[in-house]
Amino acid sequence: MSILNAIQEKLDSLHQKERALAEYLLNHPRQAVQMTITELAAQSGSSPATISRFCKTFHSHNFPEFKQKLATELVQMTSTPNQYQDIVAGNPLHEIVAAITANHLRSITDTTQVLDQAQLRLAIEALHHASRIDLYGSATSGIVAQDFFHKLIQIGKAAAAFSDPHLQLTSAASITRNDVAIGISYSGETPETIHALRCAAERGATTLSITRFGANTLTEHAAIKLFTSSAEVGMRRGDMASRMATLHVIDVLFTGLVSEHFELYVPRLRESYQTVELYTSGKEERKTK
Amino acid sequence: MSILNAIQEKLDSLHQKERALAEYLLNHPRQAVQMTITELAAQSGSSPATISRFCKTFHSHNFPEFKQKLATELVQMTSTPNQYQDIVAGNPLHEIVAAITANHLRSITDTTQVLDQAQLRLAIEALHHASRIDLYGSATSGIVAQDFFHKLIQIGKAAAAFSDPHLQLTSAASITRNDVAIGISYSGETPETIHALRCAAERGATTLSITRFGANTLTEHAAIKLFTSSAEVGMRRGDMASRMATLHVIDVLFTGLVSEHFELYVPRLRESYQTVELYTSGKEERKTK
DNA sequence: GTCGATCATGAAAATAGTTTTCTTGAAATT
DNA sequence: AATTTCAAGAAAACTATTTTCATGATCGAC
Numbered sequence: 001m002s003i004l005n006a007i008q009e010k011l012d013s014l015h016q017k018e019r020a021l022a023e024y025l026l027n028h029p030r031q032a033v034q035m036t037i038t039e040l041a042a043q044s045g046s047s048p049a050t051i052s053r054f055c056k057t058f059h060s061h062n063f064p065e066f067k068q069k070l071a072t073e074l075v076q077m078t079s080t081p082n083q084y085q086d087i088v089a090g091n092p093l094h095e096i097v098a099a100i101t102a103n104h105l106r107s108i109t110d111t112t113q114v115l116d117q118a119q120l121r122l123a124i125e126a127l128h129h130a131s132r133i134d135l136y137g138s139a140t141s142g143i144v145a146q147d148f149f150h151k152l153i154q155i156g157k158a159a160a161a162f163s164d165p166h167l168q169l170t171s172a173a174s175i176t177r178n179d180v181a182i183g184i185s186y187s188g189e190t191p192e193t194i195h196a197l198r199c200a201a202e203r204g205a206t207t208l209s210i211t212r213f214g215a216n217t218l219t220e221h222a223a224i225k226l227f228t229s230s231a232e233v234g235m236r237r238g239d240m241a242s243r244m245a246t247l248h249v250i251d252v253l254f255t256g257l258v259s260e261h262f263e264l265y266v267p268r269l270r271e272s273y274q275t276v277e278l279y280t281s282g283k284e285e286r287k288t289k
Numbered sequence: 290m291s292i293l294n295a296i297q298e299k300l301d302s303l304h305q306k307e308r309a310l311a312e313y314l315l316n317h318p319r320q321a322v323q324m325t326i327t328e329l330a331a332q333s334g335s336s337p338a339t340i341s342r343f344c345k346t347f348h349s350h351n352f353p354e355f356k357q358k359l360a361t362e363l364v365q366m367t368s369t370p371n372q373y374q375d376i377v378a379g380n381p382l383h384e385i386v387a388a389i390t391a392n393h394l395r396s397i398t399d400t401t402q403v404l405d406q407a408q409l410r411l412a413i414e415a416l417h418h419a420s421r422i423d424l425y426g427s428a429t430s431g432i433v434a435q436d437f438f439h440k441l442i443q444i445g446k447a448a449a450a451f452s453d454p455h456l457q458l459t460s461a462a463s464i465t466r467n468d469v470a471i472g473i474s475y476s477g478e479t480p481e482t483i484h485a486l487r488c489a490a491e492r493g494a495t496t497l498s499i500t501r502f503g504a505n506t507l508t509e510h511a512a513i514k515l516f517t518s519s520a521e522v523g524m525r526r527g528d529m530a531s532r533m534a535t536l537h538v539i540d541v542l543f544t545g546l547v548s549e550h551f552e553l554y555v556p557r558l559r560e561s562y563q564t565v566e567l568y569t570s571g572k573e574e575r576k577t578k
Numbered sequence: 579g580t581c582g583a584t585c586a587t588g589a590a591a592a593t594a595g596t597t598t599t600c601t602t603g604a605a606a607t608t
Numbered sequence: 609a610a611t612t613t614c615a616a617g618a619a620a621a622c623t624a625t626t627t628t629c630a631t632g633a634t635c636g637a638c
Binding site for chain 4 (some may be wrong): 579580581582583584585586587588589590591592593594595596597598599600601602603604605606607608
């Protein structure tokens with residue numbers, strides 16, 4: 001946001017009528033962009049001449065151009081995910097909704113920025129050739145791991161998700177070089193996950209880490225490294241944004257895998273859905289109502 | 290995108306000069322929005338009069354308004370990935386990434402649109418007063434339920450998530466009127482989840498459903514109804530978008546709850562984090578490396 | 579195939595919108 | 609108090625847009 005910001009900044013240095021105009025613009029920008037210069041003059045208590053001059057001082061060649069720029073700014077303001085918002089005590093509900101929405105959107109777009117196509121391709125091929133896939137993750141990352149597990153078995157991959165540290169190690173202990181081990185940890189510093197992935201690496205499995213962007217211990221044990229965006233403000237409110245980001249990576253990975261080997265996986269995917277439909281028909285249920 | 294789309298659609302039914310104008314607009318929309326009507330007339334090979342009339346047929350009152358709308362559209366086109374994208378065979382990887390990103394963003398913004406503040410407020414208060422919270426959900430919805438479970442126990446709520454149908458019923462059978470039961474199902478037609486929520490309702494618990502928008506069986510057994518956006522195209526690719534949407538609702542619910550009763554829940558939240566930190570210190574780990 | 583009606587189209591007139599000029603008067607400076 | 613400076617609006621000049629009107633092309637009817 002540049003014009004409204006600029007106006008805000010210069011507000012003190014403006015003269016009477018310019019000030020009135022500026023204030024009107026700041027308070028009613030959406031109405032302003034719909035008006036003619038004469039209407040705006042009347043509404044803001046200034047005159048067309050003043051407005052015309054005002055526009056030039058804000059780097060627009062003329063009033064229509066100024067209106068356009070302002071309109072564009074307003075659209076971008078509402079349509080692009082903005083700052084990560086922090087949530088504090090007793091915010092009105094609509095602000096909370098807006099803040100969470102903004103955070104999630106931001107989290108996803110930022111993660112997309114950080115996705116490395118080459119690593120992604122490596123990951124996809126590794127998954128494709130894996131005879132078994134182990135997923136390690138604790139707490140929220142454990143849930144993400146389970147989600148990936150659900151997806152992988154839909155396409156007939158031998159996968160398993162472990163959040164129990166003993167089971168993680170138990171499974172890692174029997175992994176082979178034909179298998180893939182995936183360690184998921186937002187911080188990249190969860191000891192249990194690190195142990196398990198390291199063990200898998202030592203046994204020759206292809207290791208893959210999914211962590212926040214930046215250096216961390218988990219990636220050191222991973223041959224393929226995928227990242228989520230790492231910005232997270234305020235207190236860690238249940239890792240909401242990071243969970244969204246990690247799921248986003250998972251989705252890209254899974255969809256990439258399916259798309260890359262369409263003929264193989266899509267029939268399996270379809271079959272898995274049809275089988276579930278068949279045995280748990282919702283229609284049968286509706287009658288019981 | 291509505292104007293450019295509309296032009297594209299009507300293209301065949303347009304006359305010579307209108308057609309020329311339409312084609313110019315489709316091919317050079319960004320230049321067009323910077324021109325005066327006379328310039329555009331010259332560039333597109335039509336006349337000001339034709340353009341002025343043309344604008345009216347596309348539901349703009351006058352040419353400047355038309356330009357504004359078009360400009361707004363162009364900004365939105367580039368700043369927010371809009372449509373739900375379907376993923377097909379052998380898409381280049383970057384397109385898959387773009388498509389998934391677009392779908393997730395859309396899914397979240399659409400769900401925000403559909404959130405009912407009043408229902409949300411009811412849900413928050415119900416959760417606050419609940420002495421026990423049961424969560425029912427199968428497959429992907431089971432994962433979402435588990436995520437909510439993780440969050441709730443962080444603030445000391447007696448919660449439990451069930452995806453096993455027998456366990457769902459077992460738990461529902463002992464629920465009381467002081468408790469809250471939450472049924473999660475994207476379709477709203479998962480028989481097991483419906484059974485469990487219905488059972489909870491019959492025993493006098495406050496029931497809450499989270500489903501896609503629109504009529505479905507699960508909501509019939511819920512006193513409080515929350516919805517996610519219901520648009521999902523192509524084959525059900527692992528319910529990715531719907532899972533994001535449902536998690537989004539969960540996050541809003543949880544954050545709303547915490548924010549509404551800040552003094553009570555925030556200390557608990559902090560304590561739960563600190564305790565986890567204390568017993569699984571990442572620093573200790575880094576040395577072992 | 580000819581006549582008549584319809585209608586797209588642009589020239590130009592009318593109108594609307596914007597900028598510039600010019601003047602005034604208020605504030606600041608000497 | 610006189611002079612300068614300059615914000616600011618009235619109004620003129622100018623630009624942009626719409627509407628009117630005349631023309632000629634196209635289409636259908638006979």
